[in-house]
Amino acid sequence: MSEILLQIDGKEVKATEGMTVLEAAQKEGIPIPTLCHHQKLEPYGACRVCTVEVEAGGRTRLVASCLYPVEPNLVVKTRSQKIDKIRRVLIEEMMAHAPDSWQLQELAKEYGADRDRFEKEPSFCIHCGLCVRYCAEIKKKNALGFVDRGARREISFIPRIAAQECWNCKECFELCPTSALQAAYVLVQALSPARSSSE
């Protein structure tokens, strides 16, 4: 694998081909916030809090660092007024859904986000897909997935699979950036007799 030289926040960074900008930064100890990223899972690019500015060939662009592959001579900025503002608004939007998530609260502190900026719509899910992807990619059980679309999208367990697998696993619970509550609630709903008999 060939070595790639790039610059992150003014620092020369060595990376290998195929790495993402996020990985290259993490290797150097340069912090970039993430919510939907998980080392063991395929990149997903749902939350966008990892947005950074990259400059290549004289053009500056905003990209999701967890998806963007390193390129030779890339110039990356992980903080700027513009980036901070984007992250702040994203956090504010997600806090409308999960106001008490400690991960969001930490980020809110860092970026000066106002947890009450948008009207509350507590769905307790920010559609990060960590639970869904973990079950599919690592456990290979596909016990839960997303249903519906847009703002109404939500997680849903397949009762038949959940009844066999989930009770002894529940490993997805602790991945959830909004607290494990949403998954726990939906799982119990899927396993309750009323729901499974109508399935």
Place this chain on the structure above:
Amino acid sequence: MDIDKIDRIIDKYHGEASSLIQILLDIQSENHWLPGEALARVSEVLDVPLTRIQHIATFYKAFSLVPKGRHEIHICMGTACHVRGASRVLDSVQDLTGIKPGETDLDMKFSLETVNCLGCCALGPVMEVDGKPHGKMAPARAIDVLKNYE
């Protein structure tokens, strides 16, 4: 819906997972909705997780996971049809069938939906039954049209 019928549809697409949406569409059009057993069968034969199938089946409006009537009525509420009196057509159809948009009657005869522009505004108000457009509708004419359906 019996398993043989589902298998026949799957065979038509050589059991290829890449034809998943086409297979679901065929089941939808033959059966008017997608029962749980049908989804489970498709999942099993194509070896696609049920979670994926559910995601797709709930994503597209073309699919229904609740039973639908034998005939599907779509009444256009788009701007052109609206100004020409679509809401009066809708009212009379609701009175005749006893159902509101999104519902299916107890005899499983009709399902009713409203849509926003069917793309043939010059014919407005438009009512579509099982995909066949009926143009220049008025309350009484819409009822006459529906009387032809069993």
